[in-house]
Amino acid sequence: MDKKKLKTKGETMIERAENQFWAYDINNINNQKDLVLLDNVQFIYELSLAELELKSFGVEFKVTNGLRKFKILNKSEEIKNLIKKRGSYFKSIDGEFTDYFYIIQKNQTRSVNQYLTHWIYPYKGKFHPQMIRALLNIIGLKQGDIVFEPFSGSGTTALEAQLLGINFYGIDISPLCVIQGRVKTESIFILDKILEIKDKVISKLVPSLFHSEVDYYKLIDKLTDDERVKNFYKLARLLAVSDNSRRKKDFVTSYIKNINLMIASIKDYIEIKERLGLKLGEVKFEVGDSRNVNLPDNSVDGIVTSPPYSIALDYVKNDEHSLKDLGFDVTKMRNDFIGVRGNGKNRVKLYNEDMKKSYSEMYRVLKPNKYAVIVIGNATYQGKEVKTVEFTVDYMESIGFKLVKNINKIIFGLYNVMKKENILIFKKEI
Missing domain, CATH: 3.40.50.150 (Vaccinia Virus protein VP39)
Structure with missing residues (x-):
């Protein structure tokens, strides 16, 4: 056997992670002629919300296949498009993935529910x-x-x-x-400005990034006049503060890692917005x-x-x-x-x-x-x-x-x- 073709367990996991559909079953999707629930729908309340959502769209339906599929009784192109563009608990309709299915693949974390910028900052008691x-x-x-x-x-x-x-x-x-809410929803409009000062922030502040003699917030104020950019770098620091306080992680390592993850998530948001034509x-x-x-x-x-x-x-x-x-x-x-x-x-x-x-x-x-x-x-x-x-x-x-x-x-x-x-x-x- 050619050793060059052998893959380690870690390499296989990386490949899976790089595939945007790694967490979901996409086999035989083209053959599905019904409305199919997302794989992570597990609880009764989720099924209740899925049914209420369909009713709000004016959909008449019958639940089939062990509560995993819905047969639409008044199917039309208008209804199909409505579910595809706005639905929350559905993976596909007539063999086409929903917008939400594409959205939740844009995830830089290990948590299924923390896609796009949702994950930024460990707030207790978050909404689903x-x-x-x-x-x-x-x-x-x-x-x-x-x-x-x-x-x-x-x-x-x-x-x-x-x-x-x-x-x-x-x-x-x-x-x-x-600050959390603003960063999660405003950063997509100023990514160029965030990137513009990233290297300056790191070069000026590392390795003395969190030393008491360095006033981080004053330094950020000097580098930008845009409050949205300031909020981004404030929250990046607070993520590191939280990691150090709660998990005893190294400040500088956490800071740089989180900045890169935050930027990756913002890029994901921009990409999916353009791909799906979201207004x-x-x-x-x-x-x-x-x-x-x-x-x-x-x-x-x-x-x-x-x-x-x-x-x-x-x-x-x-x-x-x-x-x-x-x-x-x-x-x-x-x-x-x-x-x-x-x-x-x-x-x-x-x-x-x-x-x-x-x-x-x-x-x-x-x-x-x-x-x-x-x-x-x-x-x-x-x-x-x-x-x-x-x-x-x-x-x-x-x-x-x-x-x-x-x-x-x-x-x-x-x-x-x-x-x-x-x-x-x-x-x-x-």
């Missing part, structure tokens, strides 16, 4: 991007509509809305979250308070969000290393974050009061007959279950919302403080 894409479709949002998120978090909803051509306005009390939605992030939203009455077409699980997960403490690196007083910040203020029973009371204000603001800014989606779960605090779901449903209905759908979403992990979440879909009725 596929679920968000489906929910945007289910509540009927179209290109040019505005979706609002009062707890924008890591920017998942923003990126998925952008991909669908839906305009996004999001606020978060955390400036770290705002991106406009995105705007601001530091803001969900209890006092700077928007006119009846001004947004939809809301998709997940309130902070601050009772169970201390977001300030979790990101303390990054917030301090940015120069913020984390002790002072605690007074502004929902669910972090107070102790014992008083903390839950303050959380509920804050959420009432937030929910009332959602009602105020949402247009009549439009939908608000809240993904939330009951949490365990001081050994007792906090009935957050029940509280949310009761209060939302008391201010004029109607609960039209309640989907159980089983989740795993998150510090073992929750066993499941609920996807609550409300309609603002007048």
Whole structure:
């Protein structure tokens, strides 16, 4: 046997990783005449969302082949194109891959759900991007509509809305979250400027990149006037700060690795946008308070969000290393974050009061007959279950919302403080 033709296990794995379809079965795709689910669809709630998404598209269907395929009963070119361009849980229709299938191949990580720029920064309690894409479709949002998120978090909803051509306005009390969202959605427009100063940043700051005598942020300010570029390099540093704090990784090694990965992900986004001819939605992030939203009455077409699980997960403490690196007083910040203020029973009371204000603001800014989606779960605090779901449903209905759908979403992990979440879909009725 020719030794030159032998491949090591590592070489084989690299080849698989370089093949954009390595994580999915693409055999016999041309012979498929039905609508086929993506291979990673595993849970009942995902099937429920897939069915709701089809109904929102006006599709009549029958589930076949062990719940893995859908037979479309009113098939037309219009319906096929709608599913192909906007669908979330489907791999192919009549032997043609969906846009979403191509999108999720653009992944620089080992996690199926962290494609494009979703992976940037390890934010706890992230949304599942596929679920968000489906929910945007289910509540009927179209290109040019505005979706609002009062707890924008890591920017998942923003990126998925952008991909669908839906305009996004999001606020978060955390400036770290705002930076994340901006970098994930704005960097594709300034890649040339990012690359222009990359070598200068590294040559000027390495090996003294994270030494106390070097003011990293001042150096970045000197190299560019573009706030979007500054945010990119801020987040690249914060990724290294996080890696060092949480995983004890070397600062400089992590910094350079993450910059290269971030740039690769941005290039992926640009490539898939051009390949699929995507018309991106406009995105705007601001530091803001969900209890006092700077928007006119009846001004947004939809809301998709997940309130902070601050009772169970201390977001300030979790990101303390990054917030301090940015120069913020984390002790002072605690007074502004929902669910972090107070102790014992008083903390839950303050959380509920804050959420009432937030929910009332959602009602105020949402247009009549439009939908608000809240993904939330009951949490365990001081050994007792906090009935957050029940509280949310009761209060939302008391201010004029109607609960039209309640989907159980089983989740795993998150510090073992929750066993499941609920996807609550409300309609603002007048």
